[in-house]
Amino acid sequence: MSENNAAINGPSSGAGIPxxxxxxxxxxxxxPIFRDGLCKLLALEEDFExxxxxxxxxxxxxxxxxxEPDILLLDLKMxxxxxxxxxxxxxxxKNKTRVIVLTxxxxxxxxxxxxxxxxxxxxxxxxxxxxxxxxxxxxxxGEIWLDSHTTAxxxxxxxxxxxxxxxxxQSAPRDRERSPLSQREREIVALVAxxxxxxxxxxxxxxxxxxxKNHLHNIFDKLGVSDRLELALxxxxxxxxxxx
Numbered sequence: 001m002s003e004n005n006a007a008i009n010g011p012s013s014g015a016g017i018p019x020x021x022x023x024x025x026x027x028x029x030x031x032p033i034f035r036d037g038l039c040k041l042l043a044l045e046e047d048f049e050x051x052x053x054x055x056x057x058x059x060x061x062x063x064x065x066x067x068e069p070d071i072l073l074l075d076l077k078m079x080x081x082x083x084x085x086x087x088x089x090x091x092x093x094k095n096k097t098r099v100i101v102l103t104x105x106x107x108x109x110x111x112x113x114x115x116x117x118x119x120x121x122x123x124x125x126x127x128x129x130x131x132x133x134x135x136x137x138x139x140x141x142g143e144i145w146l147d148s149h150t151t152a153x154x155x156x157x158x159x160x161x162x163x164x165x166x167x168x169x170q171s172a173p174r175d176r177e178r179s180p181l182s183q184r185e186r187e188i189v190a191l192v193a194x195x196x197x198x199x200x201x202x203x204x205x206x207x208x209x210x211x212x213k214n215h216l217h218n219i220f221d222k223l224g225v226s227d228r229l230e231l232a233l234x235x236x237x238x239x240x241x242x243x244x
Contacts, residue, residue, distance in 0.1 A: 022049040023048050023049070023070050023071060023136060023137070024049050024067065024068075024069040024070045025049065025050050025051065025069055025070065025136065026050075026052045026053070026054060026063050026073070026097075027039055027050060027053050027073045028053070028055070028057075028059070028063075028072060028073065028074045028075060028086075029055070029073075029075040029078070030055050030077075030079055031075075032055070034125075035053055035055070036053075039053060047137075048136070052067050052069070056078045056079050057078055057081025057082060057083065057085055057089070058080055060074065060086050061081075061089055061090075064090070064095060068096075069097055070140055071099075071100060071136055071139060071140055072098070072099045072100070073102045073136075074086065074100070074102065075101075075103060076103045076105055076114070077104070083103070083114070084117065087099065087117035087118060088117055090118070091118050098140065099118065099120055100123055100136065100145065101121070101122045101123070102125060102132070103124065103125060120139045120143075120144055120145065121145030122145070122146050123135050123145065143227075144227075144230055146229060179222045180222075181219065181222060184205075184215065185215055185218065185219050185222075188212065188215050188219065189240050191204065192232055192235065193231070193235035193240065195232075198212045198216075216228075219231065
């Protein structure tokens with residue numbers, strides 16, 4: 001494969017749309033047919049611009065430095081410097097690009113490691129195209145993206161490995177001024193992080209499901225989180241997931 005595949009310029013911004021108004025994307029995958037096909041699909045979206053491609057981790061580092069994209073779609077299984085090693089380099093470099101891991105792997109340990117290394121989203125390659133497109137927009141807006149099959153497994157793995165402190169994802173809440181949680185709220189946060197649903201928490205705590213919802217509303221407001229996954233990751237990072 002030619003070395004000039006390291007950075008392939010994407011389409012122009014289009015008439016009437018300023019370049020920076022688009023979500024600027026780099027696609028990193030070692031399979032050229034998949035990579036080229038994905039780039040063509042993304043280019044169909046008016047608010048997307050694929051600015052470059054990369055076929056391995058070393059090229060990713062060069063391309064990100066050159067283009068400073070908003071989003072990196074990163075395969076985990078690449079030759080040379082693989083996806084996890086690339087994420088480690090990006091974390092050390094404090095790179096601002098938000099990363100979505102796009103993978104065919106079903107190794108939940110890899111997903112956990114990727115989240116600890118600052119990944120903002122994980123999308124399986126068998127996912128429908130419209131969900132990938134939605135994940136890019138969500139992550140660009142500062143949210144975390146995991147599908148329903150991945151979320152519970154990632155949280156379980158975080159809890160099972162709670163002796164290893166987890167680094168927060170790039171979009172996790174940080175250093176906010178906030179009101180302290182009550183003891184009951186801390187109990188609910190711990191149960192959310194352990195994967196319990198509202199009804200299960202209500203039964204476990206001998207309260208109504210509506211009361212659980214009210215507590216969650218207050219917790220979201222106090223911590224500035226937007227959903228249960230972000231709350232769970234916040235809890236794990238701040239050692240609130242055990243209820244101690």
